[in-house]
Each structure stands twice: as C-alpha cells, then as structure tokens.
Amino acid sequence: MDEIVKALLSEDAAPADFAALALPEWYRGNVVRRDETDMFAGMPSAEKDPRKSLHLQEVPTPEPGPGEALVAVMASAINYNTVWSSIFEPLATFGFLERYGRLSELTRRHDLPYHVLGSDLAGVVLRTGPGVNRWKAGDRVVAHCLSVELESADGHGDTMLDPEQRIWGFETNFGGLAELALVKSNQLMPKPEHLTWEEAASPGLVNSTAYRQLVSRNGAGMKQGDNVLIWGASGGLGSYATQLALAGGAHPVCVVSSPEKAEICRAMGAEAVIDRSAEDYRFWKDEQTQDPREWKRFGRRIRELTGGEDVDIVFEHPGRETFGASVYVTRKGGTVVTCASTSGFRHEYDNRYLWMSLKRIIGSHFANYREAWEANRLIVKGRIHPTLSKVYPLEETGQAAYDVHRNLHQGKVGVLALAPEEGLGVRDHELRAKHLEAINRFRPRA
Template identity: 75%
Template sequence: MEQIREAILSGDRSPETYAGLAVPESYRGATVHKDEVDMFGDLPTKEKDPRRSLHVDEVPVPELAPGEALVAVMASAINYNTVWTSIFEPVSTFGFLERYARTSEFAKRHDLPYHVVGSDLAGVVLRTGPGVTKWKPGTEVVAHCLSVELEDAEGHDDTMMDPQQRIWGFETNFGGLAELAIVKANQLMPKPAHLSWEEAASPGLVNSTAYRQLISKNGAHMKLGDRVLIWGASGGLGSYATQMALAGGATPICVVSSPEKAEICRAMGAELIIDRSAEGYRFWNEENTEQNPKEWQRLGKRIRELTGGHDVDIVFEHPGRETFGASVYVARKGGTIITCASTSGYLHEYDNRYLWMNLKKILSSHFANYREAWEANDLVDRGIVHPTLSKTYRLEDVGQAALDVHRNAHQGKVGVLTLAPEAGLGVTDPEKRARFETEINRFRDA
C-alpha cells in the first residue's frame, strides 16, 4: 500500500506505472460488523454513537468483476447514509448486502460479516476489470454512488429507475471510506484538477442529489426567477442547492439553525435567511405527536416579509417529519415540494387541504443518474459550484466524523483522508484554483 501511495504522491500518472504496481492482499477500511447490529438496543436515535460501531479494519481485497474498477482512494467524505449505517437505522444494511448477493455470482462477494462503508471518493484508478475501455490505470477520478445493472428495460430511460439500482457503499460493499474501493466503471468521473483530494471527494453524493432534485427535468426543474425555500441551507445537501439556486438565477430563502450558519449562507451570496432557532419555530409539540399549524402560518408570513409578499415556488425538502407539514403549507398555489430524504423521521404528516385545494405537487427525488451526476461534477470542475468542505478527519477518526454529522455539529461536508497523508494535496492546476480560492475555502473559514 505504501508503494501505491508513493506513486500517487510522485505525480506520475502513466498507465504503465500503475499497471506495474502490485495490488496488496488487504487494505484498511471503515466497517460496521454484522454481529453488532443490536449493540445500541433501545437507545434513542440521537444517543447512538457512531464511534462505537464504526471500526477501521484490515480487510481482504476482493476479486475485480467485469465492468468494475479498483481505485486507490486518497480521500472520502461523510454522508447521512454512513450515519444511518453506523447506527443501524432504519434497518441494518446487511439485509441489502444479503439480497444483492442473491442476484449473481459476482454479487456474492458483497455478503460478508462486515460492511466497508462510504459513498464518496477521490483517487486514482489502479486496475480495471474485463470490458472497461474508458478508464485507464493512473487516471485521477471521483466517483458518484449510483450502482446499476441495466439488464432491465426500465433503467434505459432514467437509470435511477433500474430495478437493480443501489447506492454504492450503502446498499453495496467495498465503499469509499477506505484505502481501496471497488466501483462500477460507469460510476467514475474526472477529478477537478484545481481541487485537493478531500475537496474533490466531498461534493459527489450531495452535489449530484441536489442537482437532480432542484435542476433536472426529473426533479423540480427550477427556472430563472423561482423562489426556493431551502431547509438546512448551510448543510451538506442544502449548501449545494443554495449555490445552484444562485447560479441559476433563482432566489434562495435559506433556513438555518444558528447565526454562524446564516453567515455561511451570506458568504455564498444568499440574502434571504431565516434562523429557525433564533426565531423559535416549533412545528411539533414536546411529545412530537401533534403539529402546530400556527407555526406554519408564522413561517409563511416570515417568508412573505422577506420576498416582498410572495410564497415560494419550490420547497427543497430533506429533513422530513419535522418540517414536512410546514413545507406543504408554505409552498405557493401550484408550487412544488421536492423531497429526497427524511433525516428527522420517515413518517411525514401534513394537512392535505393545503395540498389538494391549492394544486401543489409533492415530488420525490433520489440521488441522480449518470448524466445528472456528470453534469453536477462538471459544475464543480468549471467553478460554478464549489466544495463546501468544512473539516477533515483521518480515517482513524471516522467515528468522530460521522458523529459530527449525526449531531449536526458540522457545516457543509466533513471529509476523511484515507491514503492521503495530509490535507491540501492533489491540486494539479494551481492557476485555476487561484481564481476560486475564496469560494473553495469559505466553509473552512467559517
């Protein structure tokens, strides 16, 4: 593994060099263990600690299947799916691996007593399996997390509709929070040359998800002039939605939970901001059993104060249960509530009168297809959208990194160094970087 690291750090990217490197028998990866799925018992969700369940283990390098690539991972990042995996909610991911294993001989590799997690990476291709022609050893890459088989007709209009669609590193094994990772070759995309390894790794999942959810014809299809309410606008997902709204000529109304997060939104260029903690919104009673419509009304009034009397065209939803009733209420007549997650709970409740009588739409969105992920990555490469990396941990501290995200004690994205010995490495176009240095660092500066 040290030879691989040295080759990458040398800057040599010739295919011959990497083809000549020996692939080790094992590598270090962040794992959860199948025999620990009940370790948290009946603890409340917020008290479940990923530092107890996430391990850094030495695991065998699996066989490479046709159409796959083995990537030396320099850096990765934390997403909510890693948090869910680490606290075994809403279900253990070992069920995903068991079901996947029943689909083919090569899929059997994924059903193991451990799960190597992580759905982001930036690194260098080491090997490619039979049938791969687009990517060569030595190529610097990032990866999106859509894993598809495309053996069914349903997947050939929108690959997210493939019946065998899975999220790599969550519903499959051999994820990116590791020194090596296995991905399908059609998950690979060019690494932006002006970014460090950890910066390049951090947008993948959330940037692509925000792009489909907000911009794509498969999502809200945002247009010039739209007013967009963005929950968690300084977080891993919302920070990309905020940038896209601004770049696309829309007006984001950013909902945050602290003055510090409000300042980050201002640094991105947003002007209309609601600090829900400072303004004391309480959409549910203390028992979390009943909502308070007067709080929905108060939020709607606040939005109209900020927008000069207008309701929002789009609500960018991902908290779920805690905010969904309010989201349905505050969307304009004929507006769209687009939802991609439920980080505060999956059982949503809303008053259907405000939906049906006002002709509003609830749309669902999940990650992105390859075209959407590629376009989202191109926005980063062109400097239209920037990484929102705020902090970077070592692989040994992956549990703490996941805890930060679990407890919302972070801004933007939290990165994890895997093979990279320190932060800041991997920039190969410093002139391009110099044009965007302030934007790249604004979450770190916060």
C-alpha cells in the first residue's frame, strides 16, 4: 500500500506505473458486521450510535471482474444510507448482499459476513477487468453509486428501472469508505480537477440525486421562474438542490433549522429562507395527529416570500414529519418529488388537497448514468460547487456518521482515505481561484 500511496501522490506517475503496481492482499475498510445486527435491538433510532457499529478492519482485496474497476480511494463522504446501514435500519443490509450474491458467480463475492460501506469516492483507477475500454490505470475519477446489470429491457430507457438496480456501497459490498473500492466501470466519471480529493468526493450521490429529483424529466422538470420549496436546504442534499434551483433560474424557498443554516442559504444566493425552529412550526399535534392549521400558517409564510404565489415544486426528503405540509402548500397542478424519508417512512397527507388540486407526487431515487454524468459536468465546469463542511480521517468514520445521524453537520461530511491530508489533488488552479469563495462556502462555518 505504501507504493500505491507514493504513486498516487506523485505528479510524474504514468498509467504504466499504476498498472505495474502490485496490489495488496488486504486493505482497510469501514464495515458493519453480520453478527452485530441486533446490537441496537429495542433502542430508539436517535440513541443508536454508528461509532459502536462501524469498524475499520482489514479485508481481502477483490479482483475486478468483467466490466469492473478497482480504485484507490483518496477520499470519500458520508451519506444517509451509511447512517441507515450503521444503525441497521430499516433493516440490516446483509439481506441485500445475500440476494445480490445469488445472482451470479461473480456477485457471490459480495455476500460476506462484513459489509464495506460508502457510496462516494474520488481516487485513481488501479486495475480494470475484461471488457473495460473507457478507463485505464492511472485515471483520476469520481464514482456515482448506481450499480446495474442491464440484462433486462426494462433498464434501457432509464437505467434506474433495471430490475437489478442497486446502490453501490449500500446494497453491494466493497464501498468507498475504505482504502480501495470495487465499482462497475460505468460508475466512473472524470474528477473535477479544480477540486481537492475530499472536495471532489463529496458531491457524487447527493448532487446526482438532486439533479434527477429537481431538473431531470424523470423528476420535477424544473423550469425558469419556478418557486421551489427545499427542505433541509443547507444539508447534504438540499444544498445541491438550492444551487441547482438558482443556476436554473428558479426561486428557491429554503427551509432550515437554525440561524447558521439560514446564513449558509443566503451565502449561496437564496433570498427566501424560513427558519422553521425560530418560527416554531409543529406539523404534528402528537404522534398520530397532524395539525392542518400549521400547514396553513406555513403556506401563508411561503406566500409572503414569493409575492403571493404558492410553490410549483416541493423538494421532499424528510418524509413523515413534513409530507402532509408539503402536499398542502404545493400549488394547484404542482409537484411533490420525494427521494427519502429521514424522519420516517410512513407518510400521511390529506388526499383532498392532492386529487382536487391535480397535484402530483413523484418518487425519485438516485440517478441514471446520464443524469449523474450531467450533474458531475456542472461540478467540472464550476457551475455547482461542493458543500463540504468538515473532513475526518478514515479511522473516525464512525464519528462522521454520528454527526450526520444527529444532524450536527452542514452540507457534506468528508472522509480522507489514502490522501494523507486535506488540500491535495488540485490541477486546475486557475478555475479553482475563480470559484474559491464558493468552494469554501461551507468550511468556515463548520
């Protein structure tokens, strides 16, 4: 591994140098273990601690098969799927690995007593398997997290509809919170060269997810002038939705939970910001009963910020806590697009406000390869920027996941893997200088 790191840090290493490197038999990865899936049994979700379930351990290095690539991971990032995996909710991920393992002899490698997590990376290709032509050893890459087989016709109009669609590092093994990672070659995209390793690793999952959910024809199809309500607008997902709305000529209405997070949204260029904690919105009277009066109060506040207009699109991901309000405040004929349920999976809403006002609810899940590529292209061009707020070493991945679980973070939380320190990996210094303030927007407030 020392020789690999030396080559990774060298500006003179050529593709042949990387191809000639000997692969280590073992590497370090952050895992959850099958024999610990009951460790939090009976505990409320908020009390489950990723620092206890995530372990950094040595695991055998997998050999890339047909259409696969082995990547040396310089940096990764935390997503909420890593939190779910680490607290074994809504179920342990080993069931995913078992089902994937039954698919073929090649996928059987994923069904292991440990699960290497992580759905983001920035790094360098070390090896490619048979049939890989686009990528070679030495390529500097980022990876999106869509894993597909594409043996069914269903996936060829939209790869997200492939019956064997999975999220890498969540529903597959050998994820990015490790020194090495195994991916399909069609997960790879060019690294934005004006960014450091840790900055480049942070947008992948959330930027692609926000792009499909908000911009793509498969999502809300946002257009210029749309009013877009964005829940958690300074968070890992919402911060990209806010940027995409602004870049696309829409009018984001940003909902946050503190004055600090409101400041972040204004720094991104948003003018309409609602601090839901300061204004004390309580959409539920108790665990079983919602409060429509609060929906109406929330709707009035939105119209104060939009010149009397309701929102065309609601960018939903909190789920149970907010969904009733989201359906209510959407304009007639508008769209609620949802990609997650971080506050609970069982949504409740008053259907009268949906059907009688011709509103739509669209489910959105990650992004297909084209959407992920387009989202990454915006990063490469400096149109959308990382929202990295804090970076941990690989040894402290549990703490990084804990921060996200307890909502102690803003933007994205990064993890260094083989990169020995922050700030490495930049090649396009001119583009970086042009956007440095935006790139660092989340850092001083970490």
